[in-house]
Amino acid sequence: MNERLLPLLSRLMRVPGLAGYEGRVRQVLKALIGELGLATRTDRLGNLIATLEGRTGVPSVMLFAHMDQLGFVVRKIEADGLIRIERLGGVPEKALPSQEVLISVGEGRDVPGVIANKSHHATTPDEKYRVVPYPELYVDAGFATAEAARAAGIDVGTPIVYAPKLLELAGGRVAGAAIDDRAGCAAIVEVARALVESDERPTVHFVFSVQEEFNLRGALTAAQALLPDIAIQVDLVLATDTPDMTARGDVRLGGGPAMSLYSFHGRGTLNGTIPHPALVALFDATAQDEGMPLQRTAHIGALTETAYVQLVGEGVATIDLGFPTRYTHSSLEVCDLGDLDRLVRLLVAGIRRIGPDFSLDRDDYIQ
Numbered sequence: 001m002n003e004r005l006l007p008l009l010s011r012l013m014r015v016p017g018l019a020g021y022e023g024r025v026r027q028v029l030k031a032l033i034g035e036l037g038l039a040t041r042t043d044r045l046g047n048l049i050a051t052l053e054g055r056t057g058v059p060s061v062m063l064f065a066h067m068d069q070l071g072f073v074v075r076k077i078e079a080d081g082l083i084r085i086e087r088l089g090g091v092p093e094k095a096l097p098s099q100e101v102l103i104s105v106g107e108g109r110d111v112p113g114v115i116a117n118k119s120h121h122a123t124t125p126d127e128k129y130r131v132v133p134y135p136e137l138y139v140d141a142g143f144a145t146a147e148a149a150r151a152a153g154i155d156v157g158t159p160i161v162y163a164p165k166l167l168e169l170a171g172g173r174v175a176g177a178a179i180d181d182r183a184g185c186a187a188i189v190e191v192a193r194a195l196v197e198s199d200e201r202p203t204v205h206f207v208f209s210v211q212e213e214f215n216l217r218g219a220l221t222a223a224q225a226l227l228p229d230i231a232i233q234v235d236l237v238l239a240t241d242t243p244d245m246t247a248r249g250d251v252r253l254g255g256g257p258a259m260s261l262y263s264f265h266g267r268g269t270l271n272g273t274i275p276h277p278a279l280v281a282l283f284d285a286t287a288q289d290e291g292m293p294l295q296r297t298a299h300i301g302a303l304t305e306t307a308y309v310q311l312v313g314e315g316v317a318t319i320d321l322g323f324p325t326r327y328t329h330s331s332l333e334v335c336d337l338g339d340l341d342r343l344v345r346l347l348v349a350g351i352r353r354i355g356p357d358f359s360l361d362r363d364d365y366i367q
């Protein structure tokens, strides 16, 4: 078990980074990647990019995870100091009341608050089982007037996230906000650490992307600039081993990393990813040789940035690899450090196998 994963993940999860406001997460990752001796650059959108040169004549790889998290922005400050919120990303409205949030004014000046929940004693029977739409909710940060909120640096547009934290649960499991996708970022830091030490490797671009929870396209500018042959995206996959999820799949928390064979989202986006068969074969064979399970997931309703990245240039061979996660997009997502550890090992071993004979020719993989 990689002992660095827990402190690394904890460090990354304790930093607020709403989509569009990833700066503080980027600073942490920049330092971590810099410690490995890799130079980093930031593109105009905010993606952090580090390139590790490898063997020539071998397909290049972009390995990426998103830095941003979902949350809210301030929509209106009421005269009584209560704060109305606009959603940013796939916010589960049923899981918002009574949550602790952090209004990200600036490092050292952030303001804690709570999303209100009507006093139970005054809740009518029909309200008890009703989900309150977010426009009816408000954040109480303790201010008695709008002026007091403004004096604390809060204004229309100020970002708000679930209170950053990491809870250690039993059995190597952790809970907190933005496991999606700081756990992916942590995994990539550890993959970079291992690949720097290896001479058997293709050129690998490590990309920590922005605005995934907003429009799923932040990684596009990085892919357009790098024009990789292969793109591997690291993010959560839905764990389906709780009673409410069993019909959706067969992904067990603690059952090892998973690969997505099919994703699609039709509501407005109409996009998805069917992975390149060379990469499915590569990671299947790698998992087998490493003696680790590789779970599979195939369902609609979710989407990742590979859906867009695959369309860059003449086409990029893509695949989504991930770690099982429960309670996604809530303020307390849950993942398993053992899954992350095995995911890191799978990625390192798989990427190292990409050599001069690795074919991305579709005609070599007719099924």
Ligand SMILES: [Zn+2]
Pocket: 066, 180, 181, 212, 235, 236
């Ligand atoms: Zn994500």
